[in-house]
Amino acid sequence: MALSQTNSVRPADPRLAWDTVLDLGTDDAPLVARLERAVRDAVHAGRVPAGAALPPSRALAETLGVSRWVVTEVYGQLVAEGFCEARIGSGTRIAAGAAAHAAPKRATSTSPGPAGRARLDLAPGVPDLRHVPRAAWLRALRDALADAPDADLGAPDPAGHLAARAAVVEYLARARSTCASPDDLLVTHGATDGMARLSRALRSAGHRALLVEDPSWARLRDVARDAGLVPVPVPVDARGVDVDALVAAAARTGARAALVAPAHQFPTGVALAPERRDALVSWARASDGLVIEDDYDAEFRYDRRPVAALQGHDPGRVALLGSLSKTVSPAFGLGWLVLPPRWRERLGPQAGGPAPSTLDQLALARFLTDGGYERHLRAARGRFRRRRAGLLDALAATLPGLPVTGLAAGLHVVLGLPDGVAAAAVVRAAAARDVAVADLRRYRVAAAPLPGTPDEALVVGYGNLADARVGEAVAGLAATLRSVGI
Template identity: 60%
Template sequence: MGDALVTIEGGQPAHVALERSLRAAVREGRLRPGDPLPPSRALARDLGVSRWVVTQAYGALVAEGALDARTGAGTRVAATSWPTLTAPREPDHPAQPRPRFDLGPGVPDLRHLPRTAWVGAVRTAVSSASPGDLVTPDPRGVPALRHALADRLAVTRAVLVDADAVVVTHGAADGMTRLARSLHAAGHDHVLVEDPSWPRLRDVAAAAGLQPVPVPVDADGVDVGALVAAADRTGARAALVTPSHQFPVGAALAPARREALVRWARSVDGVVVEDDYDAEFRYDRRPVAALRALAPDRVALLGSLSKTLAPGFGVGWLVPPDDVPAARAGLDVHAGAPPSLHQLACAALLSGGAYDRHLRSARTRYRRRRAALLVALERHLPGLPVTGLAAGLHVVLALPPGVDEHRVARLAARRDVRVVPASRYRIGAATAASALVVGYGNLVDARLDEAVARLAGAVTEAA
């Protein structure tokens, strides 16, 4: 197979370009099931790239099931690969093109996904899967992943929990859906939520029958005094909070407020749902322990791999509170867990050390990128306040008085820059000062300064 079948186009990393070219060749029938692919060294020589580029592309497609790699037999197009497309089909809802300068929040660095480690974990999963894993999987999740998650929560989040109490979910939203349904079935009809906050979890709670009640947030996290007042007013006995790193304000819940929140939950026989949002990424100190470590009898813990790996992994976890039967009822009979082989691969990734190596590398990369972003903001937008802990994948940029955040976002989009107005995450507080939530997770380092310069042009024009 020469470069007549695959090419490497500019404007994107070489291994991504090769992966896309190979994928297109399989989908369009130019490479058919069973066709052999050249050895990585030979294809690298033909294309004038490093061997690493080829092995990364091969590995990604093996993980997807498009290619099959066997020791001694080389790499081939999988016999059960995608069906050949006779003509490309236009999507019903065409996706918007990704901006060249992505300063949107909530997306990790997808260029540094540990693809090779994931391929190895998939192989381990396939070779180690038992008949029980494949035929009658436990709806709470395969034991190997639940044990791996329990071990990890103990070491990194100070959460001591038996593996049998861990429920594997399709992500944090799935976990929140299960909890909300259980609470609603037990008689809860309101849930206290941070304002501002990530809308997805409060939306799924509302869909399950729990009316969101907004509670303000400040530099010390959710205002527990206001939360108690809102609970007294509405009768709410459930609260959804992000104690480790509040989104989008970027605060950690102060120690006194953590204790006050737990006292409230115990006094009303309530439940606190802890969204452990990007808690692994703290750059100025070790991450604080999960709130559940303080009150396992009252706190349910939600987590996922969407920020540490990628949203597409679709794996999360839920640890219900120990002493609240209403929060545990029915958790193992709702949507069920992700596919067993996918769970086993995640277990291998977590247990084998590859996940920890990825996190160490990611923390270093994000810490440097955050520092570079702050320097660029001071250079191009001097004097504008930037808030948020040295943590996570975003900061909050305050805009000059009178400058409309939505207009800035539109003008930035014309400059091929994506930013998100802070008001997108508010429930109330319509009179709050204009600000932008500026992400740096999935931005190429070499483009960071130019991205901020273009954003500064949008702010200047809006003003």
């Protein structure tokens, strides 16, 4: 049906697209998909120019006879893809260049997201880009700039601004049970930057090997390898990294540093068992070693409170990597590295890498101290908890014979595959249907799976998947699996 926006108060600005005809069609696609398609069609047809403002969500919902949630979901998705822009005080507008986005290929299709991301995004490792706390961050940045003394606008401290370091330390002590002072913390561009700095320091101190979980997030292993450290794989099972195997690998290779994710291991989705936490720290003490704790998405635990960081167990033997990448957005480029005091001294010039913008650091301090970060995390936990439940329900209904594993935490689950079905083939076939999903094999270190690790499995993310598309995404994945013989 063709509907037009009518209102007793007519907008005077010719760049307001409040009277645009939006044809929702009569097909069986969800309302969210139909409205999104209608907005795109209006832009591709030239009826809505770049820069034009769309109607307020409440007004458009009333006119179309749909819930406001449908409109806000569509606006959020279009903003996340860069098709629209949302600015405080000016509503949601069509972005410059939106007409250049690929037009839909079929009636229920929409164009891909930034950097070629699939429309049905089940890939892991990306947070919900529709709900980045733009207003809270903008307020923190504005207040930080307004209040910054002149001295703060000079060359940045290589270790990070004291206000940012103090704010992060206070937050980590409260939320992750860490034990550190501002002098023990470096502000970084993210976990990868922190790992690169620490890897160079390890290499200069005589380390030649790094014990790593297998499977694990590849980027941190890669920067360690680039610094001259040889990754030594250690298997992960249902209770986390196998510490007995780790100790044996350390004895065999001489490695005295280990990179682990004890709170929520990626990609297996398990937590390190309490007795293994104790054993890992005992190994570090006995070997004069260092445990590097990747605090990957540890804030997102849905069945109980997150487990405390391992760093608080022994601050002299554990370094902690953290960032805003998985909790807010990788675009912020902010993170932290908490170091044992002697390693903070050993980093020396390594701490002098290019520091994040001082203004961004001051905004981070405001964001943490005024509660904006924790308010964002509470809202995000609620969304991800509901989205995870919806994903599990859809998988159980559509693919009832396949096992789903992983804690009620983080932004992904692991979907096991039957014998004889290659995950790589599923990933390729899914991409042809505009569904993104990951092969667990891509995160392995060893060529063959180590004992106790999964063989063929998919890593299914839900962080950046709109709630309204969970069912459609799982249906696309199910169709893909049927096409490869399941």
